[in-house]
Amino acid sequence: MIEYPILEKDATIGITAPSSGVDVELHDLVKQACRRMESNGFRIQCGETVWTQDKAKSAPAKKRAIEINGMLQDESIELIIPPWGGELLIEILEEIDFEKIKPKWILGYSDLSVLLLAITLKTGMATAHGTNLIDLRGEYSDDTTAMWKSVLSTKSGDSILQNSSANYQKEWQHDNPTPCIFHLTEQTDWKTVTNKNEKIQGRLLGGCIDAIRHLIGTPFGDVKAFSKQFIDDEPVIWYFENCELPTTDLRRSIVQMKLTGWFENCSGIMFGRSAANQPVGNYMIEDVYQELADELRVPIIYDIDCGHVPPQLTFINGAYADVEVKDGTGTVLQSFK
Template sequence: MIRYPVVTKGSVIGCTAPSSGVEPSMYKWLREAEARLLERGWQVQFGPTVWQQEKAKSAPARLRADELNVLLRDDRIGLIVPPWGGELLIEILEYLDWEAIPAKWILGFSDLSVLLLAITLRTGIATAHGTNLIDLRGESMDETTAMWLPVLATETGQSIKQSSSERYQRDWENESPSPHVYHLTEETYWRTVGGREARMQGRLLGGCVDVIRHLIGTPYGDVARFRDSHIPGERIIWYLENCELGTTDLRRSLVQMRLAGWFDHCSGILFGRSAVHKPVGGYTEEDVFQELSAELGIPLAYDIDCGHMPPQLTLINGAYAEVEVADGRGSVTQYFKA
């Protein structure tokens, strides 16, 4: 069984930095995000870790974990949205109070997907892969990003549909943001292995391959236990994105995931857009996708709205989804099925 948190507009957003904090030169972005959220009826409570960054992390692991534990236990906090990702979130997992984690939304992506996936696998509580707090600082939001709230406001037993974006951002231009932060200049086109129409159904799980692969073999990455305990007899749709891995490293990581049983009972895979798909000796990202699809005998779609080339869908770990991809367009309907 999956438990879905409930959030109402106007709740207090808790902002902590379980991975990287923010350098002083970028504090203005946090204040802009806070101001925009206040305009939209939200309050924001920042933890001390948000305002600091040293040696690739906001604070020592124990301190980061303690701050997150406090926000999770605080009934005044309706949801938790960190400023952004980082590099070393995995350090805090052993210090979290796993027995006391409540059904409360945590939203984010990149390194934060380690936390999101671990919570869902360990507890059966749904978590949300989507925008970070920094990216909510715009005067407006594009249609894809703006779905974060309707998705999180979906109640158990209900469903919500998201469609592929019209355009996406190729390059980050943080010093000259558009009214909705992103510069959406490139036409979105969802692709599939073989160019065929793809349909898949199953429970969503996923995140950034660079970091979630390190959960394999730990107490926080037991996909088989999650399947047996929380979604017995059901299939999984994996959504994945690649931030920095070279083509061959991506292939090694996916083979490791397959050998670890993560792709057992998988009905399909979705890959987000990537800016690092450089061939290695003529071996391309498309080759990787074709090989994985053939090995598993399942459909695979890529260049979807997920990851480090925004905008991105709000994808719920644990939700039941129906995905359709055809002629460059796609949709994901999520059912908040217990």
């Protein structure tokens, strides 16, 4: 059985940087986000790693691990959010005491998805792939991003529906923030390989493919054991987002996942919008999706609201999802069962 934490209105939120911390010149962004969370009734507990960054990480692995282990084991903390992602979270996995984690949400994306997926696979506790702290500093959140609170407040046994966004952000303009942080100028269009409407059902697993692919073959990426122990071998819907990989590297990663058995009992795969996916020669991203559909014989949905091209839905690793794509729009109904 999957264990679902629940977020209460007056919850304490732990802010820690298990991957990248924040350079001094950007500290005000964190402070703005913390004030915004406090204005919404949350209590904030901020760790030391948030305020430092050196050699592509917030702090040495031991220090990062000690800090996040403390928050993971603290019963008074109901939610952990990092300031943002980074590069080297994988260094701390062997230091995480998975057996002592208390029920709580961990929310984020990018490099944090390494920790999210590892925790769900090892413990059966649901984790949340969605917005990070920095993107919650605005006067308000767009409708898609704002759903994170509703999703994390859903009780075990209940369901929550999310809709695809109306518009997405084509490019970041960090020096020109809007009241909701993002510049949502482009019309959202969820696509399918078949160019037809699709419906898929199954347990959600996924994250940033650049990062989670490195769990393959480790004790933290045992999908078969998770499927048997926690979801009774129910079908799995994978969701991926690509931060930086060209088409060939993405293809290699997907093939490795297939060869290691990650796609056994897979009912469908979803890919987020991406500013990467650069073609190699005439090998296009659509070719990657088509080959995957041909090999697995399951629906492939792409350009969904997930990842580094915001806004994004809040996907719960371990939740049972009913996904439907119809005429370019999408719905995701997640059931906490």
